[in-house]
Amino acid sequence: GQEKLSCNPRKENGSHVVLCELGNPMKAGARITVDMELSVSGLEDMGDAITFQLQLRSKNSPSPTNASVTVTVPVEAQAAMELRGNSLPATTVLPASWHRVEGSRRLEDHGVKVEHVYQLHNKGPGTVSGVTLRLHVPTRLGGRILLYLLELGTEGGMSCTHPDGLNPEQV
Numbered sequence: 001g002q003e004k005l006s007c008n009p010r011k012e013n014g015s016h017v018v019l020c021e022l023g024n025p026m027k028a029g030a031r032i033t034v035d036m037e038l039s040v041s042g043l044e045d046m047g048d049a050i051t052f053q054l055q056l057r058s059k060n061s062p063s064p065t066n067a068s069v070t071v072t073v074p075v076e077a078q079a080a081m082e083l084r085g086n087s088l089p090a091t092t093v094l095p096a097s098w099h100r101v102e103g104s105r106r107l108e109d110h111g112v113k114v115e116h117v118y119q120l121h122n123k124g125p126g127t128v129s130g131v132t133l134r135l136h137v138p139t140r141l142g143g144r145i146l147l148y149l150l151e152l153g154t155e156g157g158m159s160c161t162h163p164d165g166l167n168p169e170q171v
Contacts, residue, residue: 080123088115110148
């Protein structure tokens with residue numbers, strides 16, 4: 001048959017211990033199988049594995065054969081990232097007769113300003129760090145300027161590497 005074990009966490013010799021009562025009394029020669037499911041929090045910075053020491057002890061007959069077994073369990077953090085984007089205005093149409101004014105430092109002589117906003121969201125369940133987002137923006141099409149990159153900014157404690165060719169005419 002299957003029974004649910006009663007387990008109690010406690011500290012023993014400066015270590016965190018989970019003590020599970022397997023049976024009292026247990027018959028001589030009894031064989032048991034135990035499946036354990038542990039829920040451990042705060043593993044984001046633990047590396048790629050966590051190690052447990054398991055030991056079977058009897059209260060009735062202390063024995064030097066009560067050796068511990070080391071069990072290493074791989075840790076895999078999971079987090080679902082979502083990238084959202086928006087352009088303001090959503091649609092831009094230039095007249096067919098419009099041409100960029102070479103050498104001008106006025107913004108309107110280079111086209112209509114379009115702001116692209118991207119938001120990177122962590123949908124969990126774990127936390128993330130060291131995330132790199134690479135955004136490639138087409139600036140030229142057929143040898144002509146398609147998008148003139150004016151500036152780049154971030155919010156929320158992120159750092160950003162400015163791409164080559166950012167505002168080359170100092171508009």
